[in-house]
Amino acid sequence: MVTAGHCVKDGAGEWAANWTFVPGYRAGGGRPYGTYTARRMFVAAPWSRSGDDSYDVGMVALNTSSGRHVADVVGTQEIAFNPGRGGHVYGFGYPADPPYDGEQLVYCAGRLRDDPYGQTRDQGLACGMTAGSSGGPWLSRFDPATGKGLITSVSSFKYSDDRRTMYGPYLGDSAKALFTTAERA
Template identity: 80%
Template structure:
């Protein structure tokens, strides 16, 4: 696989580093025991890999109980671990470390990099009215996007992480779309304690409820090798307070095989400085192809940081209503261009993924 640096964020285990939580798979490293959630199982359908998460009401309540306000507050970004994974699990080298209080010596690994290194950048956050071009501003207009976009809380190998996601219009009224690395650790394990909080508030409010995952789906190439072209996850949620997520907050449209280029708006909850994870942030501009040719992804000028992974990119976006059509999401950055975010192209494989999830 190519070197992947997801924009995931985790507990504050490594202080002082800039970038997303990553990514290292050191051979033979022991993983921490997963949290005490009822056993789940995985099945494969065509080239879609499925994971059954919180199946029963008791399982779902156990997940909800896990995410105390204190635990959510501690699921903050850590620094970049710039390690080539070669298709192994992306996070075990991080979460399996016996002592995560110091920065590992990666100098010997950096010489092995054969593609441009990827990491997140940081720039000044400023509030602004909706504009057709911005690399990162706080969304202050409200509208549908302020309800349909939310934060994701998850656990991988004993460490708590945060991502972003969005509801999408679906047959079962339960589907959210996010990054593949926010659902499954590449070729490694599935996320546990997966919970979506739409319309997440600055003070940690969850006005529309908290929705646990009941079934998760990723494409085979992501599950087998963490292929960045397939860094997409679809999650079918359980109801919250007796409501499907679509009925509680509404949905955005989703489309596949769109024309390349054009104008897009990207949204998410970045949590690395200068952001703190409490605000919905947006980027807007023209899409461009990956200049390195490493992926089929397209780039969007954007300074969002760790925690924004999985946040929706919309075309045909109406800033007055907050409605648009999701055609990609936040996935990674290159280290020599920290102002450009890259997102996977929503082709036939993503369409199949969505169709499976919406009938789950």
């Protein structure tokens, strides 16, 4: 599964412990499709070395739940590497800081724009989600009827002077190599 690098490793710091994925999480702790713990976690080298936000991408190989793989239970989304920049996406997450409580799936939708500060290769999405939504997928070509789309980024960070824009890393060659490594794990 793909997520933000900071969801699995604190930049050059420690790896996450007791990492768990709950697909289709329901308010109050509902786990309709099981609980999947991390078997192995991977991050891009520039994230691991220095917390470079342009590479805030993580991949997680999951254990089974009740003997079943997550893909067999809930299906998968396709992922795109080196996609065209810009475009329209839907970003999903479970924001936990006020006014949210981490119990409901929330989404933002809109056109992407390049980082106006030039600090990263990331793109920004107008989005009021708060902390807790990190690592949630950004889907282009999203079809609300089927729930299917094409993963083109994940929620990563916000600038302190712009709380209305969420930034996500560009999934380039580094993310593709990371995905291939995780896929083989």
